[in-house]
Amino acid sequence: MAIIPQLSLFAWEEIEELGDLERLRLVIEYMPDEQLMRVLEKERGKGRDDYPIRAMWNALLAGIVFQHDSDAKLLRELARNGQLRSLCGFNGKVPTPWAFSRFLHKVLMHQAEVEEMFDDLVRELKKIVPDFGKRLAIDSKAIKSYAANKNKNEKEDGRRDLDADYGKKVYRGTREDGTRWEKIVKWFGYKLHLVVDASYELPIMFSVTKASVPDINEAHHLLEKMEERQPEILKKAEILTGD
Template identity: 30%
Template structure:
């Protein structure tokens, strides 16, 4: 459909005059795209407020991408994760060849496309604004909580390896300043020892939604246990009064006294972690390997429930668990048998609620696998493994963008389903 004739062009072919009429389109591409079904990408971008990151960026940056709207570049970097585009080169080619994709990211259809170098410089700028990216993730998590997507009472914590884009170096040449990659080693889910050069991602995940709520990046040599409490503190500082975890699930690598004590004393929550005896030849004095008190004859006492803030243990002979040669009189003259009570505050590592060995404790611990599924989705579907940047700050940008894309995408899917059901 045309608005008017723009001009006539005459040519002569075999004595016949041919007239070509060039017409002006009634609608521009930008107007036509509005009649197309809304794309998944545009729906995700509607959930994001990027102003905190890009506000005033063009004015302050001298080496940045002059002539390009920084918000459009940031959208393109997020689209790279959401579309699982592996390389920046491929992203640039997609922007050039796909006008709908280009328009969705915010670039005018007839404009030039940022180069790979432009995206690289912009990533450097973002590495100086990590707090702003963290604020976007925080706002998305709060919104997911308000929508009922995130529950926030059960949190799983774990780490995952991330290979460095920097070339590996011998251990003797590693720079231990917290800014450079390092050699790491840990067992995978199958019990195999894995070594890599690069980084370690520390993640806290809501077990109901399997969405990340706190994240950090360190050199690969950093011990898992040293980063658990910082993640717990980060959740408390960012989401106080909004997300109040009751249980923190972690694997055996986090079995340290200070983690239990901090979570119990400071945050009034419970760490659910299997005991790691680390090659000990004997159990703690007066306790069994699982933290159960021992009677004077050395038998494990019988757990008899949780009563008024204390765990109750009874004589194993009286409860029929063992046939003690001394009977009950050795420990107590009561016909009820000897009783021992322990509070969680006595030793939060050994005395947990629910009690170790119970079905309730095991059910909570099984939720820990949610963090493994989160890592799998981030790596397989949201480009977390496709790292093409160097240095820990740029690596954090890379990780945060994947997490932001994950939470924003989940919110979009859930709100879209709610709208369909309401219709």
């Protein structure tokens, strides 16, 4: 059920005028997450249910909508904001950092279900927007790890970042006077690779890799994934741009 039916799909100024709670309500209403919820609830079984699966998932979505960059900030927001706790589904009890961290770990074990949700949303957009996918663009974005650099101790303990590595991007251009410039950006972490609809600036396919993975290599991989998961868009696409 649409909570604010008068909103048009791409009237961004209308969405921006909404408060964070209203945006979160829309996300919760439209997220096709029922399959993931059932899987996680089945795994929990008849164990302790101090923090319900659906409330924890809604809190995770809230962290994204509220743009909290750490679990600690999200949990502080939940502690002080009764409306947010109620919307997420908590009965006055905020999850502990340990409980939330464990929930995140469980979600990470279900990448297939998360990617299926993403594909469902893309399929819905294809129904709503007739020209969705005609103009495609591909690029990557650096994501820094919370770790400063690679840890010499490679023993997995849930705290060290053992998956990240070093990446480098070189940007080049020409100044107005005709001289060339070059800027090198280095980081320790990952890359988010995206294929997006260039007209609506909405993602169609994504992957996350180590920072060192070349863009061109992952671009081929993304197009192969599109051929498997979103073949209709590839057939309809007229333009694919990339740097």
